[in-house]
Amino acid sequence: MTRQLGAVEAGGTKFVCAVGTGPENIVARTKVATQDPATTIGNVLSFFAEHDVTAIGVASFGPLELRRRHELYGYITTTPKPGWSNTEIVGPLEAATRVPIGFDTDVNGAALGEGRWGAARGLSTFVYVTIGTGIGGGAVVNGQVAHGLVHAEMGHLSVRRKPGDDFAGTCPFHGDCFEGMASGPSMAARWGTPAETLTGDALEAAIEIEAHYIAEGLRNIVYAIAPERIIVGGGVSSIDGLLPQVRRKLTESLAGYPGLPDHEKPDFVTPPGLGDGSGIAGAFALAETALAERL
Amino acid sequence: MTRQLGAVEAGGTKFVCAVGTGPENIVARTKVATQDPATTIGNVLSFFAEHDVTAIGVASFGPLELRRRHELYGYITTTPKPGWSNTEIVGPLEAATRVPIGFDTDVNGAALGEGRWGAARGLSTFVYVTIGTGIGGGAVVNGQVAHGLVHAEMGHLSVRRKPGDDFAGTCPFHGDCFEGMASGPSMAARWGTPAETLTGDALEAAIEIEAHYIAEGLRNIVYAIAPERIIVGGGVSSIDGLLPQVRRKLTESLAGYPGLPDHEKPDFVTPPGLGDGSGIAGAFALAETALAERL
Numbered sequence: 001m002t003r004q005l006g007a008v009e010a011g012g013t014k015f016v017c018a019v020g021t022g023p024e025n026i027v028a029r030t031k032v033a034t035q036d037p038a039t040t041i042g043n044v045l046s047f048f049a050e051h052d053v054t055a056i057g058v059a060s061f062g063p064l065e066l067r068r069r070h071e072l073y074g075y076i077t078t079t080p081k082p083g084w085s086n087t088e089i090v091g092p093l094e095a096a097t098r099v100p101i102g103f104d105t106d107v108n109g110a111a112l113g114e115g116r117w118g119a120a121r122g123l124s125t126f127v128y129v130t131i132g133t134g135i136g137g138g139a140v141v142n143g144q145v146a147h148g149l150v151h152a153e154m155g156h157l158s159v160r161r162k163p164g165d166d167f168a169g170t171c172p173f174h175g176d177c178f179e180g181m182a183s184g185p186s187m188a189a190r191w192g193t194p195a196e197t198l199t200g201d202a203l204e205a206a207i208e209i210e211a212h213y214i215a216e217g218l219r220n221i222v223y224a225i226a227p228e229r230i231i232v233g234g235g236v237s238s239i240d241g242l243l244p245q246v247r248r249k250l251t252e253s254l255a256g257y258p259g260l261p262d263h264e265k266p267d268f269v270t271p272p273g274l275g276d277g278s279g280i281a282g283a284f285a286l287a288e289t290a291l292a293e294r295l
Numbered sequence: 296m297t298r299q300l301g302a303v304e305a306g307g308t309k310f311v312c313a314v315g316t317g318p319e320n321i322v323a324r325t326k327v328a329t330q331d332p333a334t335t336i337g338n339v340l341s342f343f344a345e346h347d348v349t350a351i352g353v354a355s356f357g358p359l360e361l362r363r364r365h366e367l368y369g370y371i372t373t374t375p376k377p378g379w380s381n382t383e384i385v386g387p388l389e390a391a392t393r394v395p396i397g398f399d400t401d402v403n404g405a406a407l408g409e410g411r412w413g414a415a416r417g418l419s420t421f422v423y424v425t426i427g428t429g430i431g432g433g434a435v436v437n438g439q440v441a442h443g444l445v446h447a448e449m450g451h452l453s454v455r456r457k458p459g460d461d462f463a464g465t466c467p468f469h470g471d472c473f474e475g476m477a478s479g480p481s482m483a484a485r486w487g488t489p490a491e492t493l494t495g496d497a498l499e500a501a502i503e504i505e506a507h508y509i510a511e512g513l514r515n516i517v518y519a520i521a522p523e524r525i526i527v528g529g530g531v532s533s534i535d536g537l538l539p540q541v542r543r544k545l546t547e548s549l550a551g552y553p554g555l556p557d558h559e560k561p562d563f564v565t566p567p568g569l570g571d572g573s574g575i576a577g578a579f580a581l582a583e584t585a586l587a588e589r590l
Binding site: 063124125126139141142146147148149150151153159160216219220223225226228255257259262 | 449
């Protein structure tokens with residue numbers, strides 16, 4: 001019999017749980033609304049009580065403690081989400097299922113998923129960036145997810161202001177960082193209405209500014225990590241016409257340095273190959289890794 | 296008999312060549328002035344003709360082609376240094392010595408050297424940044440040098456302007472990027488005199504501005520890579536009183552996010568443990584790796 005793996009994409013509004021041999025062969029799936037931690041994790045455990053799995057991968061909203069030797073390893077730590085600060089995730093799953101649990105951020109998971117089954121197949125160094133309610137990024141470097149002190153926090157990279165723009169930005173820490181200038185809530189604050197309600201000239205103006213700040217964020221990712229490809233997902237990134245503008249402005253921002261033709265290829269900045277399935281695919285990849293480490 | 300390794304630190308003004316079992320046990324050493332490529336490489340080969348080595352590591356000024364399958368692998372590529380554009384380095388060394396040749400940038404080499412013998416011993420994810428005639432950075436991620444499309448080009452990260460500063464910057468590509476605002480030549484252009492000639496109030500003012508831009512560059516490295524430590528070397532970095540200011544301004548720039556006490560420790564931003572020996576140590580580390588890959 002083929003081994004069944006478990007996958008959990010843990011988000012702020014829902015936890016998607018799946019069982020299968022991988023994202024292309026899912027045999028059971030459920031969505032659990034994100035309520036208080038005890039209820040939510042209880043519902044996740046009920047799902048897995050009905051399915052035999054050999055490992056579970058969890059790709060979670062953060063911040064997370066990922067240092068194995070840290071006493072809070074496996075926790076969601078200082079999240080602003082009410083009730084979820086310092087919530088243990090890995091522990092209860094491990095106790096209930098007694099299988100290895102893989103654990104990483106949603107964006108690192110998405111990066112792994114895209115690397116294994118999506119737009120970064122065959123590449124060894126690439127970045128997944130999500131632009132939505134927040135901005136986050138996960139890097140795979142030499143085939144491994146990059147972890148240092150903590151997962152990267154690419155949403156807080158600095159971005160050069162568009163000349164004449166005096167919008168203060170919405171990041172509670174930095175004001176005008178990448179997330180403060182380019183997230184969905186930032187667009188809504190700037191235009192006084194959610195981005196998806198904009199049309200015509202207003203939409204065009206919004207895309208022009210949004211593309212500038214996304215390109216500035218990607219420029220810093222290019223110079224810090226030299227990825228072979230950058231995958232851009234998340235709700236904001238799917239605004240029609242946005243990514244082509246981002247590509248143009250990234251080329252302008254790099255200004256011919258270091259002059260690699262690769263940076264100007266249309267697939268250097270690309271949408272996810274798995275659509276909105278990168279996250280659950282990443283959770284499967286984390287389960288695979290956890291299983292391999294145990295064997 | 297212990298294996299002897301060869302090491303070459305290839306710089307714009309000199310090539311340092313050494314033979315030994317490692318940087319702590321060098322049995323022969325020479326400096327070759329950087330002239331035209333043929334003369335310079337000829338002199339390096341003469342040195343190694345007199346010494347039996349089992350592998351040679353070269354840590355070189357760049358940009359370099361490091362993709363193994365690329366036809367220009369082992370070359371210095373588009374350097375502005377007169378006469379050195381598209382110069383083959385690995386090929387002639389391999390042909391003359393018939394030993395494995397390790398090859399990487401000077402900053403990646405320095406990062407490896409600091410990881411093996413210096414200020415990053417025991418860490419798995421860290422960055423070495425040099426601030427001198429240019430600004431460059433090398434990252435080790437999960438114990439391996441980060442390479443993507445190309446080595447990273449951290450000198451071209453963007454930096455937020457210090458309010459009121461209207462200096463245009465000296466980067467020929469970007470003007471006011473990290474290197475354009477904080478390299479040695481940038482300081483000289485801003486103050487009309489090399490930094491080492493400044494004293495008193497002028498020096499204090501220069502340090503204040505310099506620390507701002509270095510901190511801004513390091514902030515982007517922190518958020519892109521989440522290193523456990525950042526080692527700052529290069530001539531400019533050794534200006535008395537500069538690093539403590541950089542640490543203070545980095546803390547300000549991170550603004551409490553993600554709130555890790557590690558970022559405020561005095562050794563989070565630290566000078567090289569090997570002083571000006573990081574580069575040659577890195578070349579030894581590259582020789583070791585080349586030997587291990589061959590065996």
